Amino acid sequence: MKANCAASVFIGISLDGFIARENGELDWLTESAAALGDTGYDDFMASVDTLVIGRNTYETIQAFGEWPYAGKRVLVLSSTVRAVTAPDATVHATLDDIVEVLNRDGARRAYVDGGATIQSFLRAGLLTDLTITHAPVLLGSGVPLFGPLERDVQLTLTGMRELGAGFTQTTYDIVRGISE
Numbered sequence: 763m764k765a766n767c768a769a770s771v772f773i774g775i776s777l778d779g780f781i782a783r784e785n786g787e788l789d790w791l792t793e794s795a796a797a798l799g800d801t802g803y804d805d806f807m808a809s810v811d812t813l814v815i816g817r818n819t820y821e822t823i824q825a826f827g828e829w830p831y832a833g834k835r836v837l838v839l840s841s842t843v844r845a846v847t848a849p850d851a852t853v854h855a856t857l858d859d860i861v862e863v864l865n866r867d868g869a870r871r872a873y874v875d876g877g878a879t880i881q882s883f884l885r886a887g888l889l890t891d892l893t894i895t896h897a898p899v900l901l902g903s904g905v906p907l908f909g910p911l912e913r914d915v916q917l918t919l920t921g922m923r924e925l926g927a928g929f930t931q932t933t934y935d936i937v938r939g940i941s942e
Contacts, residue, residue, distance in 0.1 A: 839876075
């Protein structure tokens with residue numbers, strides 16, 4: 763099943779490709795956040811009408827206190843969570859369920875977040891673009907952004923810029939039809 767909307771990633775990673783420490787901690791990223799300057803996140807979020815996140819990402823965001831996605835539809839992809847308490851959030855057990863909801867609700871652009879969720883969308887050929895902010899740190903181990911793939915995924919570089927504190931940001935469109 764294919765989504766009728768754009769499915770985008772906007773994420774920070776360590777230089778060695780991890781989105782979090784083994785224990786899920788993001789201290790290496792959040793401690794530098796103030797020095798980054800404008801990352802484009804606010805403009806990106808203004809273009810998004812739906813978020814698709816996994817259980818781990820949902821639990822991490824819940825621990826922040828105030829729900830940061832008020833006014834956005836949030837779809838939690840999880841086979842273990844049965845219900846969520848966040849406003850405008852629902853749980854869906856399969857990727858097909860998520861795509862069905864995106865299509866039924868007429869989503870225009872979905873923000874896909876969380877390692878396993880991003881990997882599922884990528885393997886299914888559902889992602890359209892990636893914005894990756896590279897932190898100038900090597901973690902050595904952690905939660906990888908990308909996992910095993912059945913085929914190469916070709917990308918087209920659409921933007922690159924230097925942010926504050928030694929961070930860089932690259933944006934890619936995912937090329938369709940070459941290896942699908």
